[in-house]
Amino acid sequence: xxxxxxxxxxxxxxxxxxxxxxxxxxxxxxxxxxxxxxxxxxxxxxxxxxxxxxxxxxxxxxxxxxxxxxxxxxxxxxxxxxxxxxxxxxxxxxxxxxxxxxxxxxxxxxxxxxxxxxxxxxxxxxxxxxxxxxxxxxxxxxxxxxxxxxxxxxxxxxxxxxxxxxxxxxxxxxxxxxxxxxxxxxxxxxxxxxxxxxxxxxxxxxxxxxxxxxxxxxxxxxxxxxxxxxxxxxxxxxxxxxxxxxxxxxxxxxxxxxxxxxxxxxxxxxxxxxxxxxxxxxxxxxxxxxxxxxxxxxxxxxxxxxxxxxxxxxxxxxxxxxxxxx
Ligand code: UT7
Numbered sequence: 001x002x003x004x005x006x007x008x009x010x011x012x013x014x015x016x017x018x019x020x021x022x023x024x025x026x027x028x029x030x031x032x033x034x035x036x037x038x039x040x041x042x043x044x045x046x047x048x049x050x051x052x053x054x055x056x057x058x059x060x061x062x063x064x065x066x067x068x069x070x071x072x073x074x075x076x077x078x079x080x081x082x083x084x085x086x087x088x089x090x091x092x093x094x095x096x097x098x099x100x101x102x103x104x105x106x107x108x109x110x111x112x113x114x115x116x117x118x119x120x121x122x123x124x125x126x127x128x129x130x131x132x133x134x135x136x137x138x139x140x141x142x143x144x145x146x147x148x149x150x151x152x153x154x155x156x157x158x159x160x161x162x163x164x165x166x167x168x169x170x171x172x173x174x175x176x177x178x179x180x181x182x183x184x185x186x187x188x189x190x191x192x193x194x195x196x197x198x199x200x201x202x203x204x205x206x207x208x209x210x211x212x213x214x215x216x217x218x219x220x221x222x223x224x225x226x227x228x229x230x231x232x233x234x235x236x237x238x239x240x241x242x243x244x245x246x247x248x249x250x251x252x253x254x255x256x257x258x259x260x261x262x263x264x265x266x267x268x269x270x271x272x273x274x275x276x277x278x279x280x281x282x283x284x285x286x287x288x289x290x291x292x293x294x295x296x297x298x299x300x301x302x303x304x305x306x307x308x309x310x311x312x313x314x315x316x317x318x319x320x321x322x323x324x325x326x
Contacts, residue, residue: 004127004135005175006324007069007168010062011294012055013044013161013281020156027152034156039257043159043282045144051085053094055162056140059290060099063136063164071099074166075132077106078123080115080139080286082315083146084108087196091140104136112191113253113314114181115139115286116163120310120322121179123167133169138162139286146193148213157255158214159282163290174305174325180236183318187224191216191315225259225313230266233311236321244269246307248326251296253312254278254288263311275301285314302326 019042020031034040046055056079064071077092077099084091092106111118116139123135143158195211196202206212229252237244244267252260257278264274275292284291289310296302306326313319 001171002128002130003170003172003175004124004167005170005172006165008063008067008166009164009290009294009297010059010064010066011161011163011291012058012062013291014046014050014055016045016047017042018045023156026149027155029152029156037258038157039276039278040156040282041279044161046142046160050142052079052081052083052091052140052142052162053085053098055142055160056091056095056138056164057098059138059140059162059164060095060136063166067166069134069166069168071101073134074101074104074136076123076126076135077101077104078119078135078137079108080111080119080137081108081141082110082112082115082193082285083142095138111286111318111320112316113255113283113285113288114312114316114318114320116289117179117310117312117320117322118181118318120165120176121181121320124176124179127167127169135167136164137167138164139288139290141285141287143214143283143285146212146214148210151213153218154214154216157283159284161281161284161287161291163287163294165290165293177323177325178236178240180232180321182232182320183316185316187317188315189217190221190224190317222256222259224317225255226262226266228319229259229263229311229313232319232321233263233267233309236309236323240323242307247273247309248306249273249275249296249302249308251275251289251292251308251310253314254281254292255283255313
């Protein structure tokens with residue numbers, strides 16, 4: 001049976017570190033509040049000249065170093081982002097130019113924090129159908145560019161970064177086992193950026209009203225996230241006739257340490273088997289899972305034959321899981 005497997009991962013975060021102590025000087029907050037309520041200690045902020053395709057390019061380069069697959073072998077580039085270089089063309093096209101590729105197809109997807117998993121599902125479909133054999137998938141975000149730095153309820157949460165996965169077709173008994181995508185558009189207002197699209201095109205007024213910044217009802221989102229993620233993981237395992245104890249690793253979207261811990265507790269999943277790096281990067285939306293996955297691989301925490309479950313929840317609302325046999 002034709003399957004898609006992740007042949008290599010890579011990630012990149014910008015050099016500049018913004019700590020909780022730095023934020024104490026910017027808004028009415030404390031390091032203690034941020035650590036206790038979110039688990040975040042610091043986050044990375046992109047340099048002025050960097051955009052999503054630059055971060056994506058660095059993450060892609062890191063992934064290509066770990067495999068024999070060359071950029072010219074890639075037939076499709078997918079970038080998951082809500083902070084692309086520009087509204088159009090796709091950031092995937094900018095990345096294609098940087099990689100010097102002429103033939104590959106390239107497009108972006110917008111599923112907010114679930115974007116990388118939506119991307120894995122799309123890539124999986126193309127590979128299983130025999131359409132493409134090698135796909136480059138990236139989650140790249142510069143949330144610092146759409147953050148209201150005067151709003152303490154959101155500005156302490158987000159960061160910038162990118163993670164990459166190179167997928168290839170295999171006939172081996174490994175790779176993506178199943179993908180599960182969900183959304184509920186009736187709750188879009190919980191997490192969104194109102195300005196800059198066709199509803200509220202950019203104007204002096206939209207800028208004045210800070211409509212080009214993230215708006216989030218954090219507490220409501222938090223509660224729905226915990227409930228939803230528990231159900232999603234149970235559903236994914238049940239469909240594959242697997243028990244929690246058979247999972248070697250859970251790699252969740254890094255939105256809030258308390259969401260990660262509460263989900264793990266409800267599932268009876270030992271926290272040692274859960275990948276956590278939110279302390280270093282904050283919430284990097286579509287980039288958080290590929291960055292965490294790349295770190296888990298580099299730390300030797302993901303080994304051949306392991307069952308690894310990725311799960312995410314975010315704006316849309318969207319949520320998703322992907323089960324992989326590594
Ligand atoms: O990635 C996509 C999905 N995103 C999420 O899943 C994020 C979900 N939400 C969260 O992570 C949490 O809801 C937050 C971290 C955003 C907020 O934590 P919370 O425990 O839900 O706090 P809250 O919003 O209920 O606010 C509690 C208090 C409020 O003060 P009062 O009204 O009780 O006096 C806030 O004004 O904390 C206050 N507060 C802060 N205090 C110090 C909010 N932000 C801050 C801050 N520093 N940065």
